[in-house]
Amino acid sequence: xxxxxxxxxxxxxxxxxxxxxxxxxxxxxxxxxxxxxxxxxxxxxxxxxxxxxxxxxxxxxxxxxxxxxxxxxxxxxxxxxxxxxxxxxxxxxxxxxxxxxxxxxxxxxxxxxxxxxxxxxxxxxxxxxxxxxxxxxxxxxxxxxxxxxxxxxxxxxxxxxxxxxxxxxxxxxxxxxxxxxxxxxxxxxxxxxxxxxxxxxxxxxxxxxxxxxxxxxxxxxxxxxxxxxxxxxxxxxxxxxxxxxxxxxxxxxxxxxxxxxxxxxxxxxxxxxxxxxxxxxxxxxxxxxxxxxxxxxxxxxxxxxxxxxxxxxxxxxxxxxxxxxxxxxxxxxxxxxxxxxxxxxxxxxxxxxxxxxxxxxxxxxxxxxxxxxxxxxxxxxxxxxxxxxxxxxxx
Amino acid sequence: xxxxxxxxxxxxxxxxxxxxxxxxxxxxxxxxxxxxxxxxxxxxxxxxxxxxxxxxxxxxxxxxxxxxxxxxxxxxxxxxxxxxxxxxxxxxxxxxxxxxxxxxxxxxxxxxxxxxxxxxxxxxxxxxxxxxxxxxxxxxxxxxxxxxxxxxxxxxxxxxxxxxxxxxxxxxxxxxxxxxxxxxxxxxxxxxxxxxxxxxxxxxxxxxxxxxxxxxxxxxxxxxxxxxxxxxxxxxxxxxxxxxxxxxxxxxxxxxxxxxxxxxxxxxxxxxxxxxxxxxxxxxxxxxxxxxxxxxxxxxxxxxxxxxxxxxxxxxxxxxxxxxxxxxxxxxxxxxxxxxxxxxxxxxxxxxxxxxxxxxxxxxxxxxxxxxxxxxxxxxxxxxxxxxxxxxxxx
Numbered sequence: 001x002x003x004x005x006x007x008x009x010x011x012x013x014x015x016x017x018x019x020x021x022x023x024x025x026x027x028x029x030x031x032x033x034x035x036x037x038x039x040x041x042x043x044x045x046x047x048x049x050x051x052x053x054x055x056x057x058x059x060x061x062x063x064x065x066x067x068x069x070x071x072x073x074x075x076x077x078x079x080x081x082x083x084x085x086x087x088x089x090x091x092x093x094x095x096x097x098x099x100x101x102x103x104x105x106x107x108x109x110x111x112x113x114x115x116x117x118x119x120x121x122x123x124x125x126x127x128x129x130x131x132x133x134x135x136x137x138x139x140x141x142x143x144x145x146x147x148x149x150x151x152x153x154x155x156x157x158x159x160x161x162x163x164x165x166x167x168x169x170x171x172x173x174x175x176x177x178x179x180x181x182x183x184x185x186x187x188x189x190x191x192x193x194x195x196x197x198x199x200x201x202x203x204x205x206x207x208x209x210x211x212x213x214x215x216x217x218x219x220x221x222x223x224x225x226x227x228x229x230x231x232x233x234x235x236x237x238x239x240x241x242x243x244x245x246x247x248x249x250x251x252x253x254x255x256x257x258x259x260x261x262x263x264x265x266x267x268x269x270x271x272x273x274x275x276x277x278x279x280x281x282x283x284x285x286x287x288x289x290x291x292x293x294x295x296x297x298x299x300x301x302x303x304x305x306x307x308x309x310x311x312x313x314x315x316x317x318x319x320x321x322x323x324x325x326x327x328x329x330x331x332x333x334x335x336x337x338x339x340x341x342x343x344x345x346x347x348x349x350x351x352x353x354x355x356x357x358x359x360x361x362x363x364x365x366x367x368x369x370x371x372x373x374x375x376x377x378x379x380x381x382x383x384x385x386x387x388x389x390x391x392x393x394x395x
Numbered sequence: 396x397x398x399x400x401x402x403x404x405x406x407x408x409x410x411x412x413x414x415x416x417x418x419x420x421x422x423x424x425x426x427x428x429x430x431x432x433x434x435x436x437x438x439x440x441x442x443x444x445x446x447x448x449x450x451x452x453x454x455x456x457x458x459x460x461x462x463x464x465x466x467x468x469x470x471x472x473x474x475x476x477x478x479x480x481x482x483x484x485x486x487x488x489x490x491x492x493x494x495x496x497x498x499x500x501x502x503x504x505x506x507x508x509x510x511x512x513x514x515x516x517x518x519x520x521x522x523x524x525x526x527x528x529x530x531x532x533x534x535x536x537x538x539x540x541x542x543x544x545x546x547x548x549x550x551x552x553x554x555x556x557x558x559x560x561x562x563x564x565x566x567x568x569x570x571x572x573x574x575x576x577x578x579x580x581x582x583x584x585x586x587x588x589x590x591x592x593x594x595x596x597x598x599x600x601x602x603x604x605x606x607x608x609x610x611x612x613x614x615x616x617x618x619x620x621x622x623x624x625x626x627x628x629x630x631x632x633x634x635x636x637x638x639x640x641x642x643x644x645x646x647x648x649x650x651x652x653x654x655x656x657x658x659x660x661x662x663x664x665x666x667x668x669x670x671x672x673x674x675x676x677x678x679x680x681x682x683x684x685x686x687x688x689x690x691x692x693x694x695x696x697x698x699x700x701x702x703x704x705x706x707x708x709x710x711x712x713x714x715x716x717x718x719x720x721x722x723x724x725x726x727x728x729x730x731x732x733x734x735x736x737x738x739x740x741x742x743x744x745x746x747x748x749x750x751x752x753x754x755x756x757x758x759x760x761x762x763x764x765x766x767x768x769x770x771x772x773x774x775x776x777x778x779x780x781x782x783x784x785x786x787x788x789x790x
Contacts, residue, residue, distance in 0.1 A: 044714070045710060045713040045714045046712075046713040046714070046715075046718070046719055046721060047709045047712065047713030047721040047737075048709055048713075048715075048721070074705065074706070076710075077706055077709055077721070077734070077737055077738060077739065078738065079722070079736070079738040097472065108427060112704075112705075112706020112707065112709065112710060113704065113705060113706040113734075113738075113739045114739070137645040139405060168589065173497075188662045221710065222706075222709075222710050222713060288766075297615070297692070297781075297785070298785055299607075301781075301782050301785035301786045302785065304782065304786045305785070305786030305787055307786065307787075308470075309506075309507075309509060310507075311469070311471065311472055311506065311507020311508040311617075312507065312509075314442045314472055314507065314617075315442055315471075315507060315616065315617050316441030317441075318440040318617060319442075320441075320442070322441075323441070324441055326441060326442040326443070326472070327474070339472070339508075341474070342442075342472050342474060343472060343473065343474040343508075344472065344508045344509070382782060383782060384782045384783065384786075385784075386692075386696075386777050386782070387696050387699065387777060387778060387779045387781070387782055388779065390692070390693055390696035390697065391696045391697065391699045391700030391778075391779075392467065392702075393701055
C-alpha cells in the first residue's frame with residue numbers, strides 16, 4: 001500500500017539539476033502556503049557547511065516558508081563564496097515564490113570542499129518551482145539521497161479534540177552517521193499549530209531520542225540539519241501540556257521510524273542491531289557503553305561475519321571509560337544468554353546465538369548489574385561494501 | 396642482512412603447542428640467566444585478561460626471570476579458571492627452570508572467552524624449555540603472532556663509558572590497536588643494569604611516545620602488555636641522569652621502530668600514514684585532533700581509495716571536541732598544500748596530492764594556526780581486507 005505523504009498547505013518538488021554527476025534528482029524544494037513556525041537542530045561539528053551557518057541564524061526568527069536543498073555538493077569548506085552561494089540559492093527561490101529571502105532555509109549534502117555549480121542552480125530554480133505539488137514529498141525524498149539506497153519518508157497522524165493533524169517527515173542519511181546529530185538531513189512538516197519555543201523544545205527532545213541514538217560509522221557530518229515546520233493550517237492547536245505530550249509522542253515515533261530507516265540503509269549494512277545496556281549506575285554510563293559497543297569496528301565486523309564473538313563486545317564495553325565490573329556482566333543475543341558474570345555460557349548457547357546473528361535484525365543486551373539505568377543505540381554491521389563505497393566515493 | 400637479536404644472558408624459544416588451530420608456532424618463552432629487574436605497562440581496558448591481572452601484581456616485586464607467552468587464546472573472560480590456568484602455566488615453567496613461580500610472568504593473545512587448552516600447555520612446556528637458545532628471539536617473535544603477517548623485532552646498542560649494552564625488543568600486534576596502550580604484546584630485553592623505579596619510568600615514557608601514538612582500528616585490547624627486563628649482565632650501569640637520558644633515547648627509538656612495524660602490518664593495511672597536527676593551542680588539543688583524524692573510518696577508507704578527500708579530514712578535525720577555527724586550517728599531503736584557510740587549493744594541488752596518496756607512506760599535516768603546540772599519530776588505511784580478516788577471525 002502506498003502511503004500518502006500529503007500534509008495540508010505544504011508542497012514539495014525534486015528534480016535533476018546536474019549537481020550530481022549521474023543525472024539523478026539532486027535539487028529539492030518544500031514550500032508552505034503560509035509562513036510556518038520553524039524549529040531546527042544542527043550538527044555539533046565545528047566545521048559547518050555554509051547553509052548550516054545561514055540556517056542557524058535564520059531559524060532564530062522562528063518563521064520559515066520554504067526550504068531549498070541539494071544533494072551532490074555539501075557547500076562546506078567553501079569560504080566566503082560558499083556563503084554567498086547559499087544566500088543566492090535562497091534568494092533565487094524567494095524571488096520565484098515572491099516571499100522574503102529570510103524566510104527561506106537552505107540545506108546541502110554531498111562532497112565537501114568543492115564550489116557550488118551555481119550556473120546549474122540558477123538554471124534549475126524555475127523548473128524546481130514549477131514542479132511543486134501537494135504530493136511532491138516522494139520526489140523531494142529522492143532528490144536528497146546521496147549514498148542512500150532507498151528514499152526515507154514517514155507519516156503519522158494525531159488529533160486535538162477531534163481536529164486531526166498530520167506530521168510528515170523526509171530524511172536522507174547513510175554514512176557519516178553517529179550520535180551527536182546523526183541524521184545528515186531531515187525535514188518534518190506538520191499542519192498543527194504550535195508556538196516557536198514549544199516547537200524547538202519538542203524537536204530537540206525528539207532528535208535526542210532518535211537521530212542521536214544511531215551510529216553507522218562514528219563520523220559526524222558538517223551538514224546535519226533537522227528542520228520542523230508547523231503551518232497551523234489544520235487548526236489543531238498544540239497549546240496545552242496534554243496536547244504537547246501527545247504531539248511529542250507522534251513526533252518521537254516518526255523520527256524513530258526515520259532513524260531506523262537510516263541505520264537499515266547504513267552504507268553497506270546487512271544487519272540492523274539494537275545495542276541495549278541495562279543495569280548501569282547512571283543513564284550516562286549506559287549510553288556511553290552502548291555507544292562504544294555500537295561503534296566498535298571489531299564488534300561490527302563480527303556482526304557482518306555472523307560471528308557471536310562476545311569477547312569483542314566485552315572488550316569494547318571495557319574501554320568505554322565507565323567504571324564497571326567485568327565479572328558481573330551478562331550478555332544476551334535476543335533472548336539467548338551468551339555471557340553470565342563475565343564468562344561464556346558455552347557451545348550450546350553460542351550455537352543458538354549464531355542462529356540469532358544470521359537474522360537481519362536482532363538485539364544485543366549487556367546487563368552490567370551495577371544499578372538500574374539503561375539506554376539503547378541502533379547500529380548496523382560493518383561490511384566489505386562500506387569500504388568499497390567510501391574508497392570510491394568521489395571517483 | 397640478518398640482524399642479530401642476541402642479548403647477553405637471555406634465551407628464548409617458540410614452538411607449536413596446538414593452541415592455534417593451524418599448527419603454527421603459538422607458545423613462547425624468554426628466560427634470563429639471572430633474575431632481571433622488570434617494568435611493565437598494561438592495558439587500560441577495564442576488561443583484563445587473567446595473565447594481565449597476574450602480571451600487574453607480580454611486576455610490583457620488580458624481579459622477573461622468565462616470561463611465558465601464548466598466541467591463539469587470550470585467556471580473557473575466563474573467570475576463576477582462567478586465573479588458575481595462568482598461574483599453572485607460570486608454575487609449570489618455574490618448575491622446569493627450577494626458579495620461583497613469582498618470578499615468572501605470563502602473557503596471552505588471541506580469541507577472548509575460551510578456556511585455555513591446558514592439556515596442550517602442560518604437554519608443551521618441556522619442549523618449550525628444551526628449545527631455549529641465545530638466538531631464539533626470532534622463534535619467539537613468530538610464536539606470538541596472531542593476524543600479524545610479519546614478525547616484529549628490533550635491536551639497538553648503547554654504551555656507558557665504553558661498556559656496550561644491547562636492547563632487544565619483540566612485539567606482536569595488528570588489529571585492536573589504538574592509543575591508550577596499542578601494542579598487544581611487547582617484550583624488551585636489555586643487559587644493562589637499571590634500578591626498578593628508573594626502569595618503570597623509562598618504560599612508561601617510551602610507551603607513551605610510541606605505542607600510545609598509533610592507531611589501526613580504534614579498539615583496545617584486553618591483553619596489552621609491555622615488559623622490560625634488565626639483567627645487568629653487560630655491566631653497563633644506567634645510574635646517572637646523563638646515562639638515563641642516553642638509555643631513554645635508545646629505548647624510545649626501539650619502541651618507535653616496533654610501533655611503526657605494527658601499524659605497517661595493521662590488519663589489511665596498504666598505507667602507513669603519519670597524521671601531524673601543529674599550530675594547536677595545547678599539546679592535548681593537538682593530540683586529540685590527530686587521534687580523531689587518524690581514527691576516522693571515512694578518512695582511512697579515502698586513504699585506501701587513494702582519494703585526496705581533504706573534506707573528510709576537516710570534518711574529522713571538527714568533531715574532535717577541541718575549539719578550532721575551520722577558516723584558519725591548512726592541510727598538507729607531504730609538502731603539497733591542499734587546503735589554505737579552510738578552503739581547497741584547487742585541481743592542480745589535488746592532482747599533486749593524489750600522487751602523494753599513491754605512495755605507500757606519507758604524512759598528512761594539519762596546521763590549526765591557533766598556537767604553537769603539535770603532536771603526531773601513526774595510522775594506516777582501512778581496506779576491504781580489514782573487514783574480511785575481522786568478519787572471519789574466529790571461523
